[in-house]
Amino acid sequence: MFELKQVTKTYTGKNAGGVRDVSLSVRAGEVVCVLGKSGSGKSTLLRVMAELEHAQQGTMKREGGVRTAYVSQEYALWPHLNVLQNIILAPTVTSQKAHGDAEQEALALLKRFGLREYVGAYPHQLSGGQRQRIALIRAIITRPNILLLDEITSALDPMLTKSVLDVMRALAKDGYTMVIVTHHMSFALSVADRIVFMEEGKIIRDEPAVRFFSDHSDAHINAFVQNISKHDAEIEVFSGAEQFQAYHLRLLKRLPEGSTIYVAGSVGDAWYEPMGEMYEAYERLRIAKKISWHMVSYTQGDNDRRLLRQHPELNQFRPMPRAMQNPANYNVFGDTVITQIFTKEPTIIEIKNPHIATAYMRFFEELWETSRSRA
């Protein structure tokens, strides 16, 4: 649908950023989240795609008639027009829609996103979250093929951020093609099909979201993910053996009796080692509360085999299908997903989000079914 090939756009002067030799393609219906530190070129990438900046080198191809709409963190609602006028100006002036039709559609969209009562209000009378949602409505009423959203929640407090992220989730569900620059890890996890990670103007990684967040082979990217996860209210990071052990024990205590923990990608005894002496207490509690493990494993360790012998009713293991192998380990329980890193300092990244948990559960179910056919 949209393709950038070896695009370069740089700026002169201090703190010159930009993008260098960047190639990116976007398919219809895809949601691509762009991550990276400040100054890594994320905004420049989007501005080039929106044709607000002209690339110095490289090419940009759009399939016939593909149109983009760009929304930035500055809302940019026109202050002299009320909400309805802001929304219908573009489609009516460009003769895309008749005035009456545009008005009807605008009112329907305002109602859908809970803003109907503000139809006659002016931008200065609205909160930041309301303005940003209206900016989104103003963009989608023009029926763009691709929505380019540049850190549209960065100027908002957590409460307002949630209202805007909900709108974006709804748009993703509606099948909109979107390229989103965001620093909300949980949001990116829940909606992104692909993650593009940028550094110093280049695309370092461009891969499916699940693989990006599960692959801990790049320490540099891990550090970035962990760092921005700390600022995400739905994400917590637990580092070090003590916190690792305490987390899993607390987890068992809070899970109701008879629950199931779904584990994808266990690697033999890799999990038991950081648990150390605390594992005995963990196992006693798990058996007492009859909490099951359903695991799709790369390999089975001695402890796994022992558990299968002693407590077959609580443990089900299946081998990871060869086609789906990747260096990933995640657990799903209730509305929570954790991904674990078994390095010198074992780490758990916990994400509490029902949408993400559902997405990962679906992936687990597919793994489970594929494993059954091979078992």
Added chain:
Amino acid sequence: MLHILLQYHTTLLHGCFVTLELLGIIMCVGIPLGVLCGIAAGMHHELLRVVRSLHFVSQVIPVLVILFWFHYPLQALLQVSINPFWTSVVALGGVNAVSVAAIVSNELARIPRAYIESAHTLGLKRLHIARYIELPLLLRASLPHIITQQAAMLEYTLLTSLISVQELFRTAQTLNAQLYQPVEIYSLLIIFFFLILTPIHLGSRMLRKKYFVSYV
């Protein structure tokens, strides 16, 4: 006071007419020229620098001195003799144009770039952006200041009495020289300017309040 008004109404009316005529022409010269130059300066960086430099000069040099320079040294240099009324039109019209150009170019520069960019990304063409976004914002932001500027030009017309333009202040001075009733004559002047300038300032304030644009 009333007897002076009734007895010398023709003379006073003539002075009033000259003042208003002078102001009218200064406005007709200054506003369109200033708006055009201001818009052009808003689009061209070099022109903006010229407008800002001229505005700076018009602010640091007193208007009276500018007026005298146009009336005496410039005409001597050019070896011409121009009616003081038209000298005033050129000098004060120029000051008005430069001030209006500065107002317009500054307000144009204040319009956040994000407004233009968002319009562009929504498919609006340059002409649409100028018509539906820039011009309405420019009008709302600059009109109150332009009106206040015209009130200042009215006050500057008093200075033309010093180069013998027979406007209202000079008329009052001439009348006072004959009648020697300064209290009545200059009080009439106060009433006149109060009646003319009050609605102008109130109008400007009302416009500023009604069309206040918050660039959020």
